[in-house]
Amino acid sequence: MAAFQWDHIDNKAVDTARILAADAVEKVGNGHPGTAMSLAPAAYLLFQKVMRRDPSDDQWLGRDRFILSVGHSSLTQYVQLYLGGYGLELDDLKALRTWGSLTPGHPEYGHTKGVEITTGPLGQGIASSVGFAYAARFERGLFDPETEAGQSPFDHFVYVIAGDGDLQEGVSSEASSLAGHQKLGNLIAIYDSNQISIEDDTNIAFTEDVNMRYEAYNWHVQVVDWKKTGEYVEDVEALNAAIEAAKAVTDQPSLIILRTIIGWPAPSKQNTGKIHGSALGAEELAGTKKALGFDPEKSFVVDDDVIAHTRLAVERGKQERADWTETFDKWARANPERKKLLNRVLAGELPEGISEALPQFEAGKDVSTRAASGKVLGALGAVMPELWGGSSDLAESNLTTIAGGKSFIPSEHSTGEWKGNEYGRVLHFGIREHAMGAIINGIVLHGNTRAFGGTFLIFSDYMRPAVRLAALMAVPSIFVWTHDSIALGEDGPTHQPIEQLASLRMIPGLDVVRPADANETAWAWKTILERRNGPAGIALTRQNIPVFERGEGDASGETFASASNVARGAYVLAEAPNGTPDVILIATGSEVQLAVEARETLKADGINARVVSAPSLEWFAEQSAEYRESVLPSTVRARVSVEAGVATGWREYVGDAGRSISIDHFGASADYKTLFREFGITTEAVVAAARDSLDAV
Amino acid sequence: MAAFQWDHIDNKAVDTARILAADAVEKVGNGHPGTAMSLAPAAYLLFQKVMRRDPSDDQWLGRDRFILSVGHSSLTQYVQLYLGGYGLELDDLKALRTWGSLTPGHPEYGHTKGVEITTGPLGQGIASSVGFAYAARFERGLFDPETEAGQSPFDHFVYVIAGDGDLQEGVSSEASSLAGHQKLGNLIAIYDSNQISIEDDTNIAFTEDVNMRYEAYNWHVQVVDWKKTGEYVEDVEALNAAIEAAKAVTDQPSLIILRTIIGWPAPSKQNTGKIHGSALGAEELAGTKKALGFDPEKSFVVDDDVIAHTRLAVERGKQERADWTETFDKWARANPERKKLLNRVLAGELPEGISEALPQFEAGKDVSTRAASGKVLGALGAVMPELWGGSSDLAESNLTTIAGGKSFIPSEHSTGEWKGNEYGRVLHFGIREHAMGAIINGIVLHGNTRAFGGTFLIFSDYMRPAVRLAALMAVPSIFVWTHDSIALGEDGPTHQPIEQLASLRMIPGLDVVRPADANETAWAWKTILERRNGPAGIALTRQNIPVFERGEGDASGETFASASNVARGAYVLAEAPNGTPDVILIATGSEVQLAVEARETLKADGINARVVSAPSLEWFAEQSAEYRESVLPSTVRARVSVEAGVATGWREYVGDAGRSISIDHFGASADYKTLFREFGITTEAVVAAARDSLDAV
Structure with missing residues (x-):
């Protein structure tokens, strides 16, 4: 010195x-x-x-x-x-x-x-x-x-x-x-x-x-x-x-x-x-x-x-940088593979073959989207060494541990459950959601890696100032929010998100992503990682939900659309049986299955319902007016939104004649099936709302 | 022992x-x-x-x-x-x-x-x-x-x-x-x-x-x-x-x-x-x-x-309570005035003559609602010894200091600016909004006093989990949130609320109250204190705004309605000039003045606009269907909402043909008049939106 x-x-x-x-x-x-x-x-x-x-x-x-x-x-x-x-x-x-x-x-x-x-x-x-x-x-x-x-x-x-x-x-x-x-x-x-x-x-x-x-x-x-x-x-x-x-x-x-x-x-x-x-x-x-x-x-x-x-x-x-560059160049010559990785990361690119690396989930099974997310992270982690993240003491619930990853801790802090070292990739924030948000922001701002942090969706409230700052800075912090509805179940109203999805959507520049099944989850992760223009929060279910049987491209007849449509924010998952919708059912996440079931019931009554899965209203808003009109034609005024949270915000999509299946009060402590039934988040309620909306047109 | x-x-x-x-x-x-x-x-x-x-x-x-x-x-x-x-x-x-x-x-x-x-x-x-x-x-x-x-x-x-x-x-x-x-x-x-x-x-x-x-x-x-x-x-x-x-x-x-x-x-x-x-x-x-x-x-x-x-x-x-009751009765006999106060507080009553104690603000002057609030707190504090509160290091900005009150601190922590003792009534939370929220909740749960805590509206994000718990418990915590829009000005986007008002309204059971002028502020405080069924947040301006000239009762002709209507959540502040509205302008807080000005401009063009001041959408939702219909007649589909925050939520009130004057992006650092102009929060914008909505009907 x-x-x-x-x-x-x-x-x-x-x-x-x-x-x-x-x-x-x-x-x-x-x-x-x-x-x-x-x-x-x-x-x-x-x-x-x-x-x-x-x-x-x-x-x-x-x-x-x-x-x-x-x-x-x-x-x-x-x-x-x-x-x-x-x-x-x-x-x-x-x-x-x-x-x-x-x-x-x-x-x-x-x-x-x-x-x-x-x-x-x-x-x-x-x-x-x-x-x-x-x-x-x-x-x-x-x-x-x-x-x-x-x-x-x-x-x-x-x-x-x-x-x-x-x-x-x-x-x-x-x-x-x-x-x-x-x-x-x-x-x-x-x-x-x-x-x-x-x-x-x-x-x-x-x-x-x-x-x-x-x-x-x-x-x-x-x-x-x-x-x-x-x-x-x-x-x-x-x-x-x-x-x-x-x-x-x-x-x-x-x-x-x-x-x-x-x-x-x-x-x-x-x-x-x-x-x-x-x-x-x-x-x-x-x-x-x-x-x-x-x-x-x-x-x-x-x-x-x-x-x-x-x-x-x-x-x-300039001189300091020149001196440093010598060292750096020496490093680059000695570490060609690492230099290649650094180049890719600095260019903001994902590895080649990322789509192939994504797990595909078999239709017909029931898989929670958090479990799907965990598998996706394992697959992505294997090809993206720059990807790291963890949870604020909910690793086993959020399923945010990259499979095979070591913990990022001084090695002497390894425990019976977790082994790590100073260069590990699994983050443990303790019960500190707010710091997690701010730390993820700091990691992302520092650059040259991709990082995520997980907690329950309800605790997005604890980290909201950090989430807002990520949005204000337009940096790609990734937040994983599982247990994304009252289907969290027995822990009750203190732990059940009600207003969180809608209120997070209000933060300008934050992408709120709520995939409807395991395959949407995979494509949601890919899209989130491809985008680098702002933060995203991915909302995932605790409970198992069906993996939809899908075709390769757009929906038609009884063939559901490919999950790759997730990147468009909202898309026709299931077309009206006759191709001309009488009513549109717009749903997100675990409630998409209710819309799908309601479509069947309505079909039996000769009512043609289109199901729109809307994993990200922000991504949808970025699409061309033509595309948006093709998904939600203005001529179809009978509409129902389905989301197990407050209705606020959905009127924009369903219009005056529309109806919203929602929960506009706090939750309760019981198993989630009881809660869905008692709070009217059911296929029957969607069907009734569709008829009601048709009547109102 | x-x-x-x-x-x-x-x-x-x-x-x-x-x-x-x-x-x-x-x-x-x-x-x-x-x-x-x-x-x-x-x-x-x-x-x-x-x-x-x-x-x-x-x-x-x-x-x-x-x-x-x-x-x-x-x-x-x-x-x-x-x-x-x-x-x-x-x-x-x-x-x-x-x-x-x-x-x-x-x-x-x-x-x-x-x-x-x-x-x-x-x-x-x-x-x-x-x-x-x-x-x-x-x-x-x-x-x-x-x-x-x-x-x-x-x-x-x-x-x-x-x-x-x-x-x-x-x-x-x-x-x-x-x-x-x-x-x-x-x-x-x-x-x-x-x-x-x-x-x-x-x-x-x-x-x-x-x-x-x-x-x-x-x-x-x-x-x-x-x-x-x-x-x-x-x-x-x-x-x-x-x-x-x-x-x-x-x-x-x-x-x-x-x-x-x-x-x-x-x-x-x-x-x-x-x-x-x-x-x-x-x-x-x-x-x-x-x-x-x-x-x-x-x-x-x-x-x-x-x-x-x-x-x-x-x-x-039972025995312990009986022993205690002896001591208590002895106290009651020795302290008849204090016992009377305790009885009133336990009954959840405000002192007699509270309406008379409220300050009345002279029309024609420009007064910020935070300044009005400060005066109201002084007046209420004089007749309600059980009322106490303070700020998280923004006393002079929030104007939450009850005039003449001593600080609630060990007396040895008195400073040059603040003198206090262990029984003072002015709270100093330091820069700890979250603890403030939780502490206010604790005070209210303990019972037998009324307490409030203030910060900037933007920092409601820091205390959101505590605010939500107050709502879930349905306890009357009071939060004072000043600097309630981009009119905060030069401090810029980190300090300017955009999504906060709308996102707080989503918390079930929380009353969000945003008075339009000084006299609405007085009545808002009275109403908040009268209600004991849940928490309330009062959103107040930094900037001076006009004190409206008002009549005694409802609006009619060119006479504005009395501020006592605040308790109904929304009311006709200024009737359509001919008594039959072509268009309804719904506004809150500092933006009501824009609606009032727009009404004048439209009148000159032969368009009859009614101005609805909506200090609390939650209180309005509690009113009878008849009353709500009388304020917002369903036949009048041309409507404009005016609020310097995100539009989310307003579609519910303005309908498909309605328009919202809003800010759906982050703010910026400049004086507030520039910001209002650049972001289109102007009388001209309200007028244009009214015409637009009339065209859409």
Whole structure:
């Protein structure tokens, strides 16, 4: 490690950074200046001295990852992206929090170069950083497990800046416990302990001993107290030393508790809640500038020597990447097969022959879609080494264990049931659904692998903020949600999803996929893996349901359509017996069988019903208007939707004359057949609703 | 404290309890026997020796509260409710997990006598137990603050049994941190550390030091290790001593880490994941019975001496209540005013003159509904001492601070901004929305006060599992959700609700209330407080919106209807100019003003538009068919809904010919006027949609 260098110009750059932050908030009139001001030295240290990053290539495989968990302090990052030459310029800072700018209120992934993750909802950033660190380790195991620690081109660090709010949120507790359990030596968190949140002094609600708590999680904890002398001294060298010490600890994640004064050195608002989330005001801003020797009359001033100095980061980054590339090329020559795999993964491609690898399920048998999913994962896992995942303590229920896979754990945490090592592919989240969601997001954001996490559909509620963030970022996180209706049975209403399917469908950009039988499940997985434009949740049954007898192509006569139609979101599974539907029955998942049975009953009465299986309304919405009209012809106004959940949303598909077979109240504890009967999720109810709808047309 | 008594008959009763649990699961064929078997001694100790409860009066004010956070182990509680004479009988145990039984898969509040809270979703029970403990302290402050500690009829303990799963969930971390902060000496948690969850040995995912973590939260932690000798010895005396020690610690909550062997003494399945969630099977069950000296051929056997002994709890409970009643009556005589208040609160009544106490807001001004809400809370707080609440670190944004109220904190945690004491009424949850939800539920379940908790609407996602449980229990928790649309503005898409309103409406039994102006806000609060049949969430604007000029009664001509109509859920705010609507504009919250403006524009073009304000679709659904038809006449098929969120759900109200002004994608970071314009939430858009709908009719 090189001797620490920190010159006068670095101090000037740091002061410039904090004044730019204050100026930017002042200009737009709102925002969060305080933390950006006091975190400027730490952020500058990371971006200019510590992290291995190349401003000119934000996708560099070997880069250290940076996560700003205190997303409200987006200026902490924006200012460094500007100073370091990542693509932001002064005008971008001036456009903070305005329509169309590259500098929105919170950092947005895919919007601003150099931003690795969208943050803002507190706790999510630090929780996802654990996923980044998981991914870095798994990736190394996939591509370069033999090389000595620290010597592989796949070795890099994950840095995260978290705040008081992050550490109060439960999701960070869950993820931090897992990080310690996993001994993630590649994860370094700087906790900005400024003791101020919106309700001012955090002592009003947050007096726990964070240091001790993180030690209890098996983290390596250090304190860097810039207030320890009584005067406020931004001792960056001490912080750098702590970071170096953290890097040296390879079997624990590191928490560096950095005691700062928020908004320092604003003359009267430093160390108050006021400076957390509001502009300083002209006078306070002028006072700050004076305190730092800047001209109080001027805004957005960056001296030439400062920007010239900080932009050296670009050349430095290029050089670092060039050095790394040598190592990487050496690795590539020595590992041609692994390089081929990496190329495929980087190209976002599935292996050749993936369709052939998919299991085919024999018609006539009864198979739960979770069991089908488990088989599919086994088959996919065999040809996709980059695929990994697991469950939040429901492995045997979710059937999310890739057959033959080892657990991803330090080997000493192997148990009687599960054997593993640091490079295993089976994830164990414990009973921590929220962290699972955030960690899956982190894995996916880190890139170069495909990951999934499972729980019961009801517990999608526990992980909803993480699911929403995946959708907002449009990243392909995969969530496996089994036990997808009241057919969960005896565990009763606390465990039975009612509103979950419909309410997940409302999250913009989330694909909700609910296959109707085992073969739809296989095609659903394939489609989910092929798509990379956003997250998907696959909803699977606990109970066995029939595997439909199908033909090769579209439905016609009594021949059911091929399951490959799943990719279109909704399709005619069974055509009206005479080819001209009197009524359309639209169903999803386990309720499709009821529609199929109802079609038979109606046929006997001379009513021609078409059955539409609708595994994903989102995928269906993407199809051409012609295709959609061909599945749901507007002339056929008699329609029935069938789904064992709330009706909300189905009116859009069934129209004024339509009927919905649904459950709009909580469930109950009993065997699922009783529940379906008592709650009217039956073939008879579908038939009656069809007649009713026909009458209403 | 009396000497600890534990006789042979107690051991027999405990063994009977564990065999009943195993028998009950065996009979239905599914369930969770393991924990119920190994927790039988602890549960028996609590119900028979420790807790002050009266089996014949489950509403007794002075009772100790019991929360089974490990809800899956419902038999732990059911068997004690049977043995202790709380109303369950053997036939109820035999009916476990079947349709209509008193013994559903998880304990359900309001369904089975003696069950204080519905549990099952892990972490919720222990998090809500913190709310119970808050409520006990606040209640004491309200009714009997002067009496010496331990001497008041309002002094009682809150006992909770939690498991490995509970302690992994983030919500319990959040709540536990608050419990330590609050120094809740009245809270005693027994943590059943059996080291087994569904994925078997918890070491696979849970190796943190729980003891140290709870010490970091400022809990008093004890370990009772029944495995310490190498042999398994259920040392109930040691557990009792730990409970007594916990009771003696009055300035910290207590965690008793009880190391047990799950499923003990099942011969081969004890200490495995198998016995956690599945029936033992005939052979294993027989082996268990043999090990305990029970007849392996018989099921549901309870010897007469056992039940005679355990049912003594009924007489004991009556005596305890009689003793308590003396103290209580003495208190009542000495505190006639407080007794009057208690009577009113117990009767579920609001104070007289509540309508007069409500602030009236002057028409013509612009007031945000959050500001109006803040004023209403001040006014209500002045006449309702039982009303308390606060925010998860957004007090100044949510405006949830009851004016003049002190903070509910140990006084030494007072800060520069907030002064408080143990009996204050302003709650500070820190940045812990999920715990806030669970704690509010606990407060409400404890009873005798009214409580609310606030955050941004977007963060309702963080607390959703707690909100759902409130709805499932049908308890009147109140959630204040401000910043209820993209009009939150510059903070951008991570903070802007889009799908939240619609998706909360899907939770059965939750009232979502979104007032259109300041006066609707006042009436919304009144209506929420009057109703006690379930939870409500009130969605409030950040931005200022007009206070409508209104008449006294219904709308007619150009006179707008009175805000008192809010209680009907939806009402005609402004009648069609000619009294006969061509088109109906239905809007909620801040978007009602757009409908009002559109009505004017349309009027100029000779189109008669009626404006319906729909603050609560749930309340509207409760009205008579006649009333609903009068507001939304079926003959008027041209309709437009206006809400700055997803359209999902509105088709139900606007029909096939209707149009919805909505936002079906994520928001963006900019000032809210720009966002409304760019996203088409404008008067012009409403007008255009009205014309469009008229064309479609």
